[in-house]
Amino acid sequence: MDNEMPPQPAAEGCGHNETRRNFLKQSSLLTALALAPGPILKAAEAELDETVAAAFEKVPLKLDVNGKKYKLSVEPRTTLLDLLREQLHLTGTKKGCDYGQCGACTVHVDGKRVNSCLTLAVMQDGKKVTTIEGLADGDKLHPMQEAFLKHDGFQCGYCTPGQIMSAVACIREGHADSEGEIKEYMSGNICRCGAYPNIVAAIQEVKSGGQKV
Amino acid sequence: MKEQLLQDGKAVGDRLSRVDGRLKVTGAAKYSAEYELPGLVHGVLVGSTVAKGRITSIDTKAAERAPGVLAVITHLNSPKVPGFAAKSNPDEPPTIGQPLRVFYDEKIYFNDQPIALVVADTLERARYAARLVKTQYAAEQHRTNFEANKSRAFLPTQAKRNPKSAQNDYTRGQADGYQNAPVKLEAEYVHESEMHNPMELQSIIAHWEAPDRLTVYDKVQAVKGTQRAFAKDWGLPEDHVKVIATFVGGAFGNGLHNWPHETAAIIGAKVTNRPVKVVLTREQMFTMVGYRPKTWQRIQMGATKDGKLVGISHESVGQTSTYEEFTESTVQQTRMMYAAPNVSTRYRILGLDISTPIWMRGPGEATGAFALESAIDEMAHLIGMDPLEFRLRNHTDTDPEKNKPWSTKYLKECFQAGADRIGWNKRQLKPGALREGDWLVGYGMGVGTFGANRGSAKARAALLADGSVVLQSATTDIGPGTGTAMVQIASDALGLPTDKIRFELGNSLFPQAPSQGGSSTVNTVGSAVNDACLALKKKLQELGGTSFANVQPEQLTLTGGQLGLKANGGPRMSFADLRKANNGQDIEVTIESKPDGSTRQNYSMYSFSVHFAEVKVHTMTGEVRVTKMVSCADAGTIVNQKTAGSQMIGGAIGGIGMALTEGAVMDDRFGRYVTKDLADYHVPVHADAPPVEVFFVNKPDTLVDPLGTKGIGEIAIIGVAPAITNAIFNATGKRIRELPITPDKVLLA
Ligand code: FES
Numbered sequence: 037m038d039n040e041m042p043p044q045p046a047a048e049g050c051g052h053n054e055t056r057r058n059f060l061k062q063s064s065l066l067t068a069l070a071l072a073p074g075p076i077l078k079a080a081e082a083e084l085d086e087t088v089a090a091a092f093e094k095v096p097l098k099l100d101v102n103g104k105k106y107k108l109s110v111e112p113r114t115t116l117l118d119l120l121r122e123q124l125h126l127t128g129t130k131k132g133c134d135y136g137q138c139g140a141c142t143v144h145v146d147g148k149r150v151n152s153c154l155t156l157a158v159m160q161d162g163k164k165v166t167t168i169e170g171l172a173d174g175d176k177l178h179p180m181q182e183a184f185l186k187h188d189g190f191q192c193g194y195c196t197p198g199q200i201m202s203a204v205a206c207i208r209e210g211h212a213d214s215e216g217e218i219k220e221y222m223s224g225n226i227c228r229c230g231a232y233p234n235i236v237a238a239i240q241e242v243k244s245g246g247q248k249v
Numbered sequence: 250m251k252e253q254l255l256q257d258g259k260a261v262g263d264r265l266s267r268v269d270g271r272l273k274v275t276g277a278a279k280y281s282a283e284y285e286l287p288g289l290v291h292g293v294l295v296g297s298t299v300a301k302g303r304i305t306s307i308d309t310k311a312a313e314r315a316p317g318v319l320a321v322i323t324h325l326n327s328p329k330v331p332g333f334a335a336k337s338n339p340d341e342p343p344t345i346g347q348p349l350r351v352f353y354d355e356k357i358y359f360n361d362q363p364i365a366l367v368v369a370d371t372l373e374r375a376r377y378a379a380r381l382v383k384t385q386y387a388a389e390q391h392r393t394n395f396e397a398n399k400s401r402a403f404l405p406t407q408a409k410r411n412p413k414s415a416q417n418d419y420t421r422g423q424a425d426g427y428q429n430a431p432v433k434l435e436a437e438y439v440h441e442s443e444m445h446n447p448m449e450l451q452s453i454i455a456h457w458e459a460p461d462r463l464t465v466y467d468k469v470q471a472v473k474g475t476q477r478a479f480a481k482d483w484g485l486p487e488d489h490v491k492v493i494a495t496f497v498g499g500a501f502g503n504g505l506h507n508w509p510h511e512t513a514a515i516i517g518a519k520v521t522n523r524p525v526k527v528v529l530t531r532e533q534m535f536t537m538v539g540y541r542p543k544t545w546q547r548i549q550m551g552a553t554k555d556g557k558l559v560g561i562s563h564e565s566v567g568q569t570s571t572y573e574e575f576t577e578s579t580v581q582q583t584r585m586m587y588a589a590p591n592v593s594t595r596y597r598i599l600g601l602d603i604s605t606p607i608w609m610r611g612p613g614e615a616t617g618a619f620a621l622e623s624a625i626d627e628m629a630h631l632i633g634m635d636p637l638e639f640r641l642r643n644h645t646d647t648d649p650e651k652n653k654p655w656s657t658k659y660l661k662e663c664f665q666a667g668a669d670r671i672g673w674n675k676r677q678l679k680p681g682a683l684r685e686g687d688w689l690v691g692y693g694m695g696v697g698t699f700g701a702n703r704g705s706a707k708a709r710a711a712l713l714a715d716g717s718v719v720l721q722s723a724t725t726d727i728g729p730g731t732g733t734a735m736v737q738i739a740s741d742a743l744g745l746p747t748d749k750i751r752f753e754l755g756n757s758l759f760p761q762a763p764s765q766g767g768s769s770t771v772n773t774v775g776s777a778v779n780d781a782c783l784a785l786k787k788k789l790q791e792l793g794g795t796s797f798a799n800v801q802p803e804q805l806t807l808t809g810g811q812l813g814l815k816a817n818g819g820p821r822m823s824f825a826d827l828r829k830a831n832n833g834q835d836i837e838v839t840i841e842s843k844p845d846g847s848t849r850q851n852y853s854m855y856s857f858s859v860h861f862a863e864v865k866v867h868t869m870t871g872e873v874r875v876t877k878m879v880s881c882a883d884a885g886t887i888v889n890q891k892t893a894g895s896q897m898i899g900g901a902i903g904g905i906g907m908a909l910t911e912g913a914v915m916d917d918r919f920g921r922y923v924t925k926d927l928a929d930y931h932v933p934v935h936a937d938a939p940p941v942e943v944f945f946v947n948k949p950d951t952l953v954d955p956l957g958t959k960g961i962g963e964i965a966i967i968g969v970a971p972a973i974t975n976a977i978f979n980a981t982g983k984r985i986r987e988l989p990i991t992p993d994k995v996l997l998a
């Protein structure tokens with residue numbers, strides 16, 4: 037949204053985007069015109085060009101999400117988070133800020149934790165994404181999920197998927213050797229309900245339990 | 250994790266894991282933006298860029314032409330909301346005044362006021378098109394600077410209209426009687442506005458299922474209240490509006506008011522005839538859904554040299570908007586906490602060109618306790634007395650404000666337990682006396698209290714064919730674990746294991762329950778659940794016929810798929826047969842449960858807490874680390890030690906934010922916040938959170954409700970901030986009276 041200062045009438049700062057967009061529009065239109073059947077040409081003439089341009093802006097994307105293979109066509113500006121939530125309906129991954137500040141959107145990409153709001157979906161082409169929905173082994177919860185339940189590592193539950201994905205990665209990375217280290221390496225995951233001590237206890241238990249995460 | 254009710258054990262008091270925990274740890278819990286509806290489209294709000302004035306032109310052409318856009322709604326083309334015109338001055342809680350009528354006219358009351366909704370088929374397209382809306386304003390001089398305008402503060406209208414309103418000035422004994430004391434102090438305390446910032450962004454899906462039938466999936470704390478509000482707005486019978494809030498990703502109070510974005514989404518859905526989802530951005534969470542208002546307070550206090558309070562005068566000015574009068578109980582604790590013979594309080598509000606505040610956890614009491622408990626600490630220091638001892642000398646065993654006995658008060662037990670656990674004996678009377686390398690170490694305490702409120706609520710209980718019981722009530726769960734507590738209460742009332750009981754909430758189709766706010770859900774809804782379960786049992790007993798006729802209800806059990814007796818032997822009757830006796834129907838009851846007014850007349854009912862903090866302050870950088878907290882609560886019966894403990898821990902950590910990191914910074918040139926995301930506005934993270942030890946007195950107060958609960962949510966945070974600021978003083982000798990206490994303030998003090 038328009039956060040520029042000073043508060044002039046809105047929509048300043050759009051020029052850059054528009055230029056880029058016009059360029060995209062024109063370049064895809066060139067291709068389009070070369071191949072286009074009549075109606076599309078008419079549409080372009082009727083200044084419906086934006087609509088046409090938008091259709092051509094989608095790019096193909098292959099993703100493996102929780103073991104399921106997807107062949108998708110997405111807009112380049114779609115974040116991995118919005119793809120998961122709005123298109124694949126995997127709403128376990130949460131949006132808490134959209135700016136990489138809260139960790140609610142944490143998923144694993146090829147086994148590493150990533151803020152899915154900070155990465156465009158198209159950047160993950162061919163990669164393996166694991167979300168909270170893919171962590172348990174069927175009905176059997178992942179040890180971290182069990183530990184969160186036991187230690188009450190949450191209240192409202194909204195930050196929880198991100199905390200759990202981050203916690204699993206934290207152990208895998210070898211950053212869970214002490215309370216202090218866990219707190220440091222989990223500080224990208226905000227819990228407004230303040231379940232932090234319980235989350236740390238859950239991670240410590242899983243870590244010391246020696247189970248494979 | 251004991252999921253079963255033990256034969257002779259009680260479910261209440263058990264550490265039952267959350268009944269909805271599995272849904273939360275697997276990502277299956279659905280929050281308001283997460284419902285899949287056919288044809289759902291996305292709405293993005295455009296906010297004003299001036300703080301006051303009028304819109305002179307709004308150009309939506311480019312936005313309308315952008316790909317995928319279905320509608321751009323502004324005050325120029327918005328359908329009229331029938332309830333808006335009529336409500337010129339609705340006189341309803343939570344505020345007096347006129348809640349912002351979104352897209353009603355061209356007037357601007359605050360910066361980032363929603364002025365347009367762009368609806369498109371995808372989120373990306375809606376977001377892009379929202380940037381294309383071009384607006385011109387006739388800006389007027391705005392007032393957002395609190396200090397510069399403080400003299401304009403006024404007595405709230407509700408106090409003017411009603412002499413009995415608690416917002417009126419109060420005097421006990423002699424006005425400003427503190428002046429006659431041998432030791433006196435006067436101090437001013439300020440905190441910046443704080444944002445609730447729940448992790449879930451405020452969101453709603455609005456769906457007109459028919460032209461006169463509205464369903465909303467909405468992040469609110471009151472499904473029934475929201476149902477009534479929207480029914481009124483749209484001139485619909487209440488049962489034509491359905492409100493769903495099954496899971497709420499934190500709220501801390503900001504779901505206690507219906508906000509402009511909700512109505513914007515409903516308008517969007519009307520215009521496009523599609524379900525519309527609106528999810529606020531994090532920036533919009535700072536401007537559109539309330540906040541704890543910036544507040545100035547002054548305490549004047551007098552005491553004798555041997556530590557008896559002579560008087561306290563407490564004055565407060567809280568911020569509100571220009572269009573609604575938001576009020577809270579900032580000075581309440583000062584009236585009843587200590588045995589001072591002379592007490593005066595004065596509460597005023599200040600309308601600025603900023604959006605309306607709303608109660609934030611602990612609300613006014615947390616604000617007031619910051620001033621009162623800091624001043625108590627300052628006075629103890631002045632007379633050279635341990636602040637715990639000073640509080641004990643001014644302890645009161647009756648309510649000095651209302652001259653009534655407390656229903657229960659175990660604050661002294663909390664003092665003792667907390668002092669032992671934090672190691673209060675390590676505290677030095679002289680500030681700055683404890684040092685560990687470059688760190689100064691200090692200890693502080695702060696007391697909290699909040700009314701043990703109970704309202705009326707209904708609950709439905711039904712015995713299903715499979716022998717399980719389902720309970721329903723239109724309450725919500727913003728995080729404390731309402732469903733879990735209700736299942737435990739029901740388990741004891743029914744004599745049925747917890748895993749055979751389900752509690753459903755967050756749906757306006759369920760029986761009436763008030764909002765989840767003011768620490769009263771278990772007192773209110775828990776009592777209704779308890780009563781509904783007892784009534785269900787009674788009905789089963791009747792259906793059981795003569796063989797159960799003379800049995801005491803407490804002797805009945807529902808285990809093993811049959812109605813039976815606790816004692817061995819005796820009659821048994823299977824649920825199947827009971828259903829037969831009920832003409833094959835589910836056996837169900839709906840009960841309304843109300844507090845007993847006369848008991849409430851005769852007693853003062855409060856929860857109490859005390860928080861102890863150990864802090865370290867770095868001598869070179871001014872960094873403050875809270876290294877340990879102990880939070881002790883006299884909150885009556887504790888239904889679930891595990892979830893209640895989490896509530897206390899959460900309150901303590903919220904209080905650390907209040908004390909050390911949270912404060913919205915206003916750029917008065919533009920009337921716009923500088924801090925508008927989680928990088929600028931710092932809420933506590935893992936690294937900020939110390940171990941928090943929790944102690945519950947856990948003694949029932951059956952005058953409040955039959956379960957003996959008093960409420961936890963607010964007292965978990967009330968008193969935390971002063972515990973920390975007092976500890977900083979004890980560590981450094983620096984008294985900082987402005988929150989948040991960031992390192993620069995420590996260094997410059
Ligand atoms: S939503 Fe991605 S970090 Fe907050």
Ligand code: FES
Nearest residue numbers: 191193227228229
């Ligand atoms: S559980 Fe509510 S934000 Fe973490």
